[in-house]
Amino acid sequence: xxxxxxxxxxxxxxxxxxxxxxxxxxxxxxxxxxxxxxxxxxxxxxxxxxxxxxxxxxxxxxxxxxxxxxxxxxxxxxxxxxxxxxxxxxxxxxxxxxxxxxxxxxxxxxxxxxxxxxxxxxxxxxxxxxxxxxxxxxxxxxxxxxxxxxxxxxxxxxxxxxxxxxxxxxxxxxxxxxxxxxxxxxxxxxxxxxxxxxxxxxxxxxxxxxxxxxxxxxxxxxxxxxxxxxxxxxxxxxxxxxxxxxxxxxxxxxxxxxxxxxxxxxxxxxxxxxxxxxxxxxxxxxxxxxxxxxxxxxxxxxxxxxxxxxxxxxxxx
Amino acid sequence: xxxxxxxxxxxxxxxxxxxxxxxxxxxxxxxxxxxxxxxxxxxxxxxxxxxxxxxxxxxxxxxxxxxxxxxxxxxxxxxxxxxxxxxxxxxxxxxxxxxxxxxxxxxxxxxxxxxxxxxxxxxxxxxxxxxxxxxxxxxxxxxxxxxxxxxxxxxxxxxxxxxxxxxxxxxxxxxxxxxxxxxxxxxxxxxxxxxxxxxxxxxxxxxxxxxxxxxxxxxxxxxxxxxxxxxxxxxxxxxxxxxxxxxxxxxxxxxxxxxxxxxxxxxxxxxxxxxxxxxxxxxxxxxxxxxxxxxxxxxxxxxxxxxxxxxxxxxxxxxxxxxxxxxxxxxxxxxxxxxxxxxxxxxxxxxxxxxxxxxxxxxxxxxxxxxxxxxxxxx
Numbered sequence: 001x002x003x004x005x006x007x008x009x010x011x012x013x014x015x016x017x018x019x020x021x022x023x024x025x026x027x028x029x030x031x032x033x034x035x036x037x038x039x040x041x042x043x044x045x046x047x048x049x050x051x052x053x054x055x056x057x058x059x060x061x062x063x064x065x066x067x068x069x070x071x072x073x074x075x076x077x078x079x080x081x082x083x084x085x086x087x088x089x090x091x092x093x094x095x096x097x098x099x100x101x102x103x104x105x106x107x108x109x110x111x112x113x114x115x116x117x118x119x120x121x122x123x124x125x126x127x128x129x130x131x132x133x134x135x136x137x138x139x140x141x142x143x144x145x146x147x148x149x150x151x152x153x154x155x156x157x158x159x160x161x162x163x164x165x166x167x168x169x170x171x172x173x174x175x176x177x178x179x180x181x182x183x184x185x186x187x188x189x190x191x192x193x194x195x196x197x198x199x200x201x202x203x204x205x206x207x208x209x210x211x212x213x214x215x216x217x218x219x220x221x222x223x224x225x226x227x228x229x230x231x232x233x234x235x236x237x238x239x240x241x242x243x244x245x246x247x248x249x250x251x252x253x254x255x256x257x258x259x260x261x262x263x264x265x266x267x268x269x270x271x272x273x274x275x276x277x278x279x280x281x282x283x284x285x286x287x288x289x290x291x292x293x294x295x296x297x298x299x300x301x302x303x304x305x306x307x308x309x310x311x312x313x314x315x316x317x
Numbered sequence: 318x319x320x321x322x323x324x325x326x327x328x329x330x331x332x333x334x335x336x337x338x339x340x341x342x343x344x345x346x347x348x349x350x351x352x353x354x355x356x357x358x359x360x361x362x363x364x365x366x367x368x369x370x371x372x373x374x375x376x377x378x379x380x381x382x383x384x385x386x387x388x389x390x391x392x393x394x395x396x397x398x399x400x401x402x403x404x405x406x407x408x409x410x411x412x413x414x415x416x417x418x419x420x421x422x423x424x425x426x427x428x429x430x431x432x433x434x435x436x437x438x439x440x441x442x443x444x445x446x447x448x449x450x451x452x453x454x455x456x457x458x459x460x461x462x463x464x465x466x467x468x469x470x471x472x473x474x475x476x477x478x479x480x481x482x483x484x485x486x487x488x489x490x491x492x493x494x495x496x497x498x499x500x501x502x503x504x505x506x507x508x509x510x511x512x513x514x515x516x517x518x519x520x521x522x523x524x525x526x527x528x529x530x531x532x533x534x535x536x537x538x539x540x541x542x543x544x545x546x547x548x549x550x551x552x553x554x555x556x557x558x559x560x561x562x563x564x565x566x567x568x569x570x571x572x573x574x575x576x577x578x579x580x581x582x583x584x585x586x587x588x589x590x591x592x593x594x595x596x597x598x599x600x601x602x603x604x605x606x607x608x609x610x611x612x613x614x615x616x617x618x619x620x621x622x623x624x625x626x627x628x629x630x631x632x633x634x635x636x637x638x639x640x641x642x643x644x645x646x647x648x649x650x651x652x653x654x655x656x657x658x659x660x661x662x663x664x665x666x667x668x669x670x671x672x673x674x675x676x677x678x679x680x681x682x683x684x685x686x687x688x689x690x691x692x693x694x695x696x
Contacts, residue, residue, distance in 0.1 A: 002536075009535040016531040068583060069688075139360040139398060141552060143584055150563050160565065235528050237556060237584075239361065242528065280532030285523040286498060288532075 005281045011159025013277045019165040021273025022172035026227035027250035028265040030220035036196040036260035037216045043122040044100045046247020047129035052093040052228025053238035057144045059088040066145040073147050090225035097221025098214055134240040141239040144232045168230040188215055256296050258306030351416040353392035356423025357399035361552035364580040368622025369423050375613050376632035392417055397427040401500055404430035412438040418649045419635040425449035426500030429459045436464055441650040445627035448472045449504040453671040466668050468631045470598040470678030476508025478680040478696035479596045483544050483571035491518035493542035497525040497549030505548040505573050518542045530560045543568035550575040555584035562589040577623050587688040595683040596696045602626040606661035630660045
């Protein structure tokens, strides 16, 4: 155990932790919003993320003909290529998420109130997607071309501020603010909050449930798609199994912050990113997952609904 | 009978019939023997498996052209993805096929997992690339005897060699060691650390498949290390090197034979990988035997890869004992133990009772130059 590294490399670890945390936040949103509305854990969200990462790479290699040994881009070309990759990933992930809702959950909603059946369906579709991509890629990882030069913008307190991490954090903040505005200020957002508050009364009030639920899945998918783009920008590699690895961490983050609660997803994601960084540095990287889950269990022991509590309601969002 | 009962009985019969069909042993003619290659044919380290299995196929193809009495073919399967856990299932599958009389195993971890199946079946193993020292150490729980043999030197030789190569020419070396918790990687690390002694600046363990090495790199920076030794495999080694360079690390990067692979410089990026130093107990086929290398290129339309030479030679060892009359597992195993074999480079090889080659070992050093791996001499 080495506590001195927290002092020596604090800025570096914190900055990396926040950057990783934002990726977790955006994936956690997919889990938290669907849970808020349907009380269902959308396990397939992790595979939506995985598909988003492959889409990001494919946009740059097929639409723009870059290869893994391409040079980095600058100027306008850089902006529109990155924008295309981000938008492509978000749209595909959003559509896949809506498709999953229609295929795996919609019929079950009308046929059963049993919570277990949609959960099993969620796990099933998650496995189908992961194995499908595994067969298509022969389990091989896919590398991404480096289009954004990872220049170090500044060094603060010994920690390097790198361009790609800044991109993740700034874009993450913009997306979260947009989501917050959407849920709080638009009519559809009000519908989402209403359904999460009381499902049956919302139906009685004439809210179009299918529209609200599809929108929830779409928004969750868009966020997850953005997370996929950021992940590829920073790590430049993906594999059929990263859905499971990151999805588990993001789900943990959502529960830690309070599942069903958007602010909870934000807090949980950032907290988990930092916890993973600090614990890996102090105890060793092999203890990363253990530390994260021990902290989760301890939090749930004392506050079972997570740090911010469970709900998408007006007062909490 | 009610409709439900009929459906239930029909389903049960269908299941039973399906199970019988699925487990029916494949019919194999008495004179067709099989050699199996157990290695990463898919997954992140598929390039190593591809390079190895091509060596096997080349040897079998040349053997077929001699119109032999006994037909020898390649076992269909054997993909363990380089994963310690999958080795057990794959090994059991190979051992269950009665036509298999010899196996080549690529990675140390999956070999150890598969050993119980091979030992029980008495199948001879000649490994072209499993270097973990404990496989030939009679006092170790993962001892492979009497079935395990290897045609390469082991990590007891590679550990000190890797240290020498890594710190060569470095003033005041401070070495940081990273492993990936796999059987091979921890074995190599356990030999490297004593060889480092006081110049060891720190160590960390990053599980195989991890994508974010930031915490490990923070430790490297804190330890002010100017040499990093990674004892795992190339897929993660490349990711680690790329992130090291992105965070401003300018020191030496060295790796063992798990990192040696033509895909390594591509995955890490040509600039990041420049100057990386590697060790391995292998000889490139172009250097060992240019004629065989040309035949390899003609057959696969690709260059020979890592351990292609050793896989080719190991298969030819099996074929030599089969040609001499050994056709059952017991006969093949006994013959392999006593074998005198001339390898591609022209050296005569024999095995010790532990399964290692007799004589002083061979260890070469390599470097990455402009995106290609070149041999730079003996280590």
